[in-house]
Amino acid sequence: MSHLEPEAKIFACSQSVYLAEKIAEQYGIPLGKITMSKYSDGEFQPSYEESIRGLRVFIVCSTFPTADNLMEMLLMIDAAKRASARHITAVIPYFGWARQDRKDKPRVPIGAKLVANLLDAAGATRVMTMDLHADQIQGFFEKPVDHLFASTIFLPYVKSLGLDNLTIASPDMGGSKRAYAYSKFLESDVVICYKQRKEANIIDTMELIGEVKGKNVILVDDMIDTGGTLAKAADLMIEKGALSVRAICTHAILSGDAYEKIENSKLLELIVTDSIPLKKESKKIRVLSCAPLFAEVMHMVHHNNSISGKFIM
Numbered sequence: 001m002s003h004l005e006p007e008a009k010i011f012a013c014s015q016s017v018y019l020a021e022k023i024a025e026q027y028g029i030p031l032g033k034i035t036m037s038k039y040s041d042g043e044f045q046p047s048y049e050e051s052i053r054g055l056r057v058f059i060v061c062s063t064f065p066t067a068d069n070l071m072e073m074l075l076m077i078d079a080a081k082r083a084s085a086r087h088i089t090a091v092i093p094y095f096g097w098a099r100q101d102r103k104d105k106p107r108v109p110i111g112a113k114l115v116a117n118l119l120d121a122a123g124a125t126r127v128m129t130m131d132l133h134a135d136q137i138q139g140f141f142e143k144p145v146d147h148l149f150a151s152t153i154f155l156p157y158v159k160s161l162g163l164d165n166l167t168i169a170s171p172d173m174g175g176s177k178r179a180y181a182y183s184k185f186l187e188s189d190v191v192i193c194y195k196q197r198k199e200a201n202i203i204d205t206m207e208l209i210g211e212v213k214g215k216n217v218i219l220v221d222d223m224i225d226t227g228g229t230l231a232k233a234a235d236l237m238i239e240k241g242a243l244s245v246r247a248i249c250t251h252a253i254l255s256g257d258a259y260e261k262i263e264n265s266k267l268l269e270l271i272v273t274d275s276i277p278l279k280k281e282s283k284k285i286r287v288l289s290c291a292p293l294f295a296e297v298m299h300m301v302h303h304n305n306s307i308s309g310k311f312i313m
Contacts (some may be wrong), residue, residue, distance in 0.1 A: 004185060008302045009052060011080075013072045018114055019093065019291060020060035032057075034076070036288035042066075046076050048083055056087040058128075058298055061116070063096035064253065064276050069113065071312035074122045081123030090124040094223075094251045105287070109152040116140035123141035126295065130275060130290060131222045131250040139268030148297060150273055151311055153288050155185060157250070157271065158218060165243070167191055167215040171229045179220050183300055189215070194232045206232050213241030223251035224270070227258035231265035238266040251275050252285070 011032040012020030033049040057080045060068040073090060080088045112134075112171030119127060119143055121135040128146040132138065138145045157167075164190040176192055183190045191210030206229075213272055217237050224247070234245040245267055252272035254262075262270055262284055267306035270282075275288040300307045300312065 010187055013069055015069050016061045019274055022289060022291035023295045026292050027299060031206050046079055047166045048179040048215045049151045052080060053084040054086050056302055057085040058091050060093035061093040062275050063092055064094055074118055077122040077124050087124040089128055090119055093131055094127045095129045098137055101134040101137055105245050112137045113140045128174040133222055149311060152293055153290060156249050163216040165215045167212060169219045171219050171221050171233045175221055182220050206236060208236060208240060212237045215242055217245045219241045219247040221249045223253055223254045224249040226256050227261040234265050234267040241302050252278060
């Protein structure tokens, strides 16, 4: 090891060990050792069981609910700072609270900004994440942000399907930019679903902008929560004459009865990453690992190499 280049070590929060182990294996180093002390009231305290003085530390943690995941990451960042780590990179495959990126009504928080402030205050010197719900969240940070795109993972798979009459679809107006980016790369048409909600997670009406008759459709979104939007969109497209409907969603939140909705929908396949662990298996859900992407970019960051080659759209 050169004295000019600190060694890199990878650690994981409790709920992200499954992914961090794969990242560490791809990177070529063992996953770092941590112990977690817990008090009877639920309070917990992480402890690094190996020296990290002067090293580059990657802390892998998807901050999906509960808030314990976020709190655990903040404590691990603080511990790394106090243990004299030289660089502390918060690797957040799924950035929780990203849907709270603005005030959409009076007297509500901007949760994504608050999380950014907390990570900065804890001592993170860099943030690495994937498919933020809104690109502008990068601007909430005062530290460098490596915002990766799961298109690097999904596009090769889509091309391997060899689908004729391919059409890319966005399940809502907000995802149109992402859909157009996919369609440009795949040289396909685009359709947009226009939906109106009664309240959060409940769709009132949905209409289709574009033609899907005789097409193989792929819906593209950054996350799937209750599954209501995608299930309704897939059913609508089949009614409009689509030959098949698949969906690509980076983050498989899949809360409530989402699995049942997916199983009972006209979706042929749901393709997701392992940024969030699946709660149960489903014959309709295919998981593509994001571990190779993160491991490669982490290696590039550690050696101060450009990562622009990992952005294929």
